[in-house]
Amino acid sequence: MLAVVTVAIVLQRHLFGVVVLTTIYSFLMASVLIVLDAVDVAMTEASVGAGISTVILLATLHLISTTEMRSFRTKVLPLVVAIGTGALLVWGTLALPPFGTADAIIHKHVGPRYLSDTIKETGVPNAVTSVLADYRGYDTLGETTVIFTAGIGVMLLLRGMRRRGRTEEGGDGQ
Amino acid sequence: MSLDLILRIGTKLILPFILLFALYVQFHGDYGPGGGFQAGVITSGVVVLLTITFGLEAAQRMAPQAVVQRMIPLGVLIYAGTGVAGLLLGKNFLDYSVLGHDAVHAHELGIFLVEAGVLVTVAGTMTAIFYAFVERGR
Amino acid sequence: MATLIDLAQHYNYIVTIFLMMAGLYIVIARGNMVKKLIGLSIFQTSVYLLYIEPGKIIGGTAPIIDPAFSVYSNPLPHVLILTAIVVGVATLALGLALVVRINEAYGTVEEEEIVEKDRDV
Numbered sequence: 001m002l003a004v005v006t007v008a009i010v011l012q013r014h015l016f017g018v019v020v021l022t023t024i025y026s027f028l029m030a031s032v033l034i035v036l037d038a039v040d041v042a043m044t045e046a047s048v049g050a051g052i053s054t055v056i057l058l059a060t061l062h063l064i065s066t067t068e069m070r071s072f073r074t075k076v077l078p079l080v081v082a083i084g085t086g087a088l089l090v091w092g093t094l095a096l097p098p099f100g101t102a103d104a105i106i107h108k109h110v111g112p113r114y115l116s117d118t119i120k121e122t123g124v125p126n127a128v129t130s131v132l133a134d135y136r137g138y139d140t141l142g143e144t145t146v147i148f149t150a151g152i153g154v155m156l157l158l159r160g161m162r163r164r165g166r167t168e169e170g171g172d173g174q
Numbered sequence: 175m176s177l178d179l180i181l182r183i184g185t186k187l188i189l190p191f192i193l194l195f196a197l198y199v200q201f202h203g204d205y206g207p208g209g210g211f212q213a214g215v216i217t218s219g220v221v222v223l224l225t226i227t228f229g230l231e232a233a234q235r236m237a238p239q240a241v242v243q244r245m246i247p248l249g250v251l252i253y254a255g256t257g258v259a260g261l262l263l264g265k266n267f268l269d270y271s272v273l274g275h276d277a278v279h280a281h282e283l284g285i286f287l288v289e290a291g292v293l294v295t296v297a298g299t300m301t302a303i304f305y306a307f308v309e310r311g312r
Numbered sequence: 313m314a315t316l317i318d319l320a321q322h323y324n325y326i327v328t329i330f331l332m333m334a335g336l337y338i339v340i341a342r343g344n345m346v347k348k349l350i351g352l353s354i355f356q357t358s359v360y361l362l363y364i365e366p367g368k369i370i371g372g373t374a375p376i377i378d379p380a381f382s383v384y385s386n387p388l389p390h391v392l393i394l395t396a397i398v399v400g401v402a403t404l405a406l407g408l409a410l411v412v413r414i415n416e417a418y419g420t421v422e423e424e425e426i427v428e429k430d431r432d433v
Contacts (some may be wrong), residue, residue, distance in 0.1 A: 036361075039376075051404075053401045089325075144292055155306050
């Protein structure tokens with residue numbers, strides 16, 4: 001199952017079927033998340049990753065040219081950097097608790113309290129919702145503000161000035 | 175715009191159900207997977223489908239640009255207003271326990287309001303972003 | 313041998329790190345800005361996995377309280393990543409808007425061509 005995702009990623013090196021492959025990748029990621037018990041996150045990934053971001057990417061491709069230039073740059077250095085980083089990270093993960101164990105540190109902190117008290121304190125059985133909107137309300141308020149800001153930014157960038165080409169003088173000349 | 179009859183009728187048929195599903199995801203988020211973020215994205219998906227099938231004008235008749243733009247700050251204000259309400263009623267910011275007659279109900283109400291704020295902001299932002307890209311392309 | 317067992321117990325992290333490396337490689341090696349943004353979002357999804365994976369308990373179920381179950385996965389990472397996904401797509405849209413504007417100003421989205429044009433001016 002995880003291997004399928006990996007293969008999809010390797011395939012993504014192709015030119016501009018990339019967007020379609022990204023969609024498939026998002027759906028696969030959503031199924032992986034379901035297997036990992038994160039149903040809320042999987043739902044978000046399926047609707048956001050496979051839905052909206054595909055639409056926005058396609059809209060962008062409509063605005064710019066759709067063929068990628070072959071790069072003449074050396075590919076060796078990025079590969080070395082990526083593999084080096086990866087090796088370091090693998091070495092680092094060996095100290096983490098094994099996958100799926102119940103006595104890992106993460107399950108000893110606030111998590112169990114949220115799970116045991118959510119019905120008593122908020123009356124909401126879905127712990128994800130209660131943590132999202134209640135216990136960690138500040139976080140979510142911040143995230144909402146970030147989305148708000150991003151929306152304003154996109155509208156400023158794309159709607160403020162109609163397309164005038166390069167008739168404007170000065171500007172980026174110096 | 176006389177594209178494909180089946181496509182247009184099919185879209186018309188399916189649109190209300192997508193909206194209904196978005197609302198289900200929103201209000202059932204307390205008991206199953208779902209919540210404001212997902213419902214907002216699904217709602218904006220309705221506008222995307224409408225634009226793809228019927229064109230931008232039809233979509234903007236249903237979800238006018240001005241409404242969408244006002245939704246973005248409105249959602250943040252609903253969220254922050256819920257927090258301030260707690261503050262005014264004598265508790266901490268975003269402490270919902272004073273909103274109702276007993277604490278559990280108050281928390282449920284607080285969560286509901288906050289999720290509604292998230293829904294409005296996310297739906298508005300995603301739709302506005304989509305409109306911005308589409309309008310740029312014309 | 314002990315190291316091998318260790319590796320097998322952490323195979324999920326290895327897959328995550330592979331995704332991370334793929335994203336990092338695309339960001340560094342490709343000059344096309346849309347490709348770079350897609351690489352960034354792949355890197356981002358690997359971070360989602362990195363957060364979700366430790367929360368999983370084998371034999372546990374999704375964190376929706378029900379009398380029929382007693383073992384749940386940890387809800388906290390789910391919350392963090394849930395919001396991160398939506399914020400991620402908002403920032404992706406912002407990046408793509410910038411790319412569109414760059415394309416209008418320079419007529420290209422390839423990094424090398426942009427550097428070339430800047431040098432000419």
